[in-house]
Amino acid sequence: MFDLLPKTVEIVEVGPRDGLQNEKTSLSAQDKIDFIDQLSLVGCKRIEAGSFVSPKWVPQMASSDEVFRTIKRVDGIRYSALTPNMKGFDLAMQVGVQEVAIFGAASQSFSQKNINCSIQESLERFAPVVEKAKQHNIPVRGYVSCVLGCPYEGDIKVEDVVTVSTALLDMGCYEISLGDTIGVGTPLKTKALIEACLLVIPSSQLAVHFHDTYGQALANILTAIQLGIRVIDSSVAGLGGCPYAKGASGNVASEDVVYMLHNMGINTGIDLNKLIQVGKSMSHKLNRNNGSKVGVAGS
Numbered sequence: 001m002f003d004l005l006p007k008t009v010e011i012v013e014v015g016p017r018d019g020l021q022n023e024k025t026s027l028s029a030q031d032k033i034d035f036i037d038q039l040s041l042v043g044c045k046r047i048e049a050g051s052f053v054s055p056k057w058v059p060q061m062a063s064s065d066e067v068f069r070t071i072k073r074v075d076g077i078r079y080s081a082l083t084p085n086m087k088g089f090d091l092a093m094q095v096g097v098q099e100v101a102i103f104g105a106a107s108q109s110f111s112q113k114n115i116n117c118s119i120q121e122s123l124e125r126f127a128p129v130v131e132k133a134k135q136h137n138i139p140v141r142g143y144v145s146c147v148l149g150c151p152y153e154g155d156i157k158v159e160d161v162v163t164v165s166t167a168l169l170d171m172g173c174y175e176i177s178l179g180d181t182i183g184v185g186t187p188l189k190t191k192a193l194i195e196a197c198l199l200v201i202p203s204s205q206l207a208v209h210f211h212d213t214y215g216q217a218l219a220n221i222l223t224a225i226q227l228g229i230r231v232i233d234s235s236v237a238g239l240g241g242c243p244y245a246k247g248a249s250g251n252v253a254s255e256d257v258v259y260m261l262h263n264m265g266i267n268t269g270i271d272l273n274k275l276i277q278v279g280k281s282m283s284h285k286l287n288r289n290n291g292s293k294v295g296v297a298g299s
């Protein structure tokens with residue numbers, strides 16, 4: 001049953017972006033910088049550090065330019081940012097962002113609520129971003145939201161996820177992160193989705209991004225790993241959610257993912273004790289409960 005387990009899995013720490021974008025307490029730029037600098041010391045090789053979106057839509061991300069200008073960039077760590085359009089991409093380039101992400105959806109209604117356009121229009125907006133990124137040698141990640149359910153439309157067809165994912169890859173994204181934005185997926189649905197994606201997309205180009213609203217994220221991650229997925233998005237202390245997906249809780253907690261993987265003999269390169277300390281201090285700063293079970297048990 002567990003014969004397909006890998007030796008290593010890569011964690012993409014999305015706490016500073018997906019985590020903080022939905023927290024009630026808006027952190028100062030300096031607090032975000034300190035947070036990212038602490039994360040840079042735990043051994044994580046990919047950190048999503050902010051987003052260049054409209055401050056009217058997501059005020060929590062308004063200081064991403066200052067954040068990118070000031071964080072201590074550690075060699076070997078990729079610090080990325082969301083850029084939904086050319087304006088966002090240009091702003092990101094002004095502060096030396098090394099990797100960007102565009103974010104689409106498999107649900108029309110979610111696309112409209114989140115980025116104010118249809119799926120087709122979003123692809124048209126993303127195309128010049130990816131073109132310009134190629135000119136600057138900037139890798140582009142593609143997100144697809146609502147892959148296992150939508151807060152407005154309910155069930156989402158697997159074919160719709162595959163269509164948007166392949167469109168983003170054809171455009172030039174190097175990886176697709178499949179987002180269970182509201183955390184409604186269960187292992188069998190996850191299996192069906194990933195198997196459908198794998199018919200047309202190599203596993204090396206897929207990542208998974210689970211929110212833990214219904215406590216299913218670790219089970220879904222294990223399912224994904226068994227199917228060959230090797231890149232997992234997670235957020236320290238289980239911070240966050242999506243402001244345009246009511247009820248979505250935070251991402252699966254990084255500490256919980258790392259604990260599960262390490263205790264199954266799968267390396268992440270992350271120092272779990274240091275990660276727990278970062279999660280504890282961030283929860284304290286945000287005056288919220290620590291969303292990581294491991295963070296609480298290990299404290």
Ligand code: HMG
Binds near residue numbers: 091178180241243
């Ligand atoms: P719009 O209102 O249609 O944009 O928003 P617009 O082009 O009409 O411009 C309106 C105003 O916004 C103008 O300013 C623009 O300059 C400004 P004004 O003239 O009114 O002063 N503007 C910008 N400002 C800063 N940066 C920009 C930018 N673009 C325009 N990049 C837009 C369209 C996409 C900008 C807006 O809908 C938006 O910012 N949406 C972002 C929503 C968001 O960040 N959601 C959370 C991230 S997605 C997520 O969490 C899911 C994920 O985690 C995966 C998962 O869990 O599924 C990735």
Ligand code: MG
Binds near residue numbers: 179181209211242251
């Ligand atoms: Mg998310």
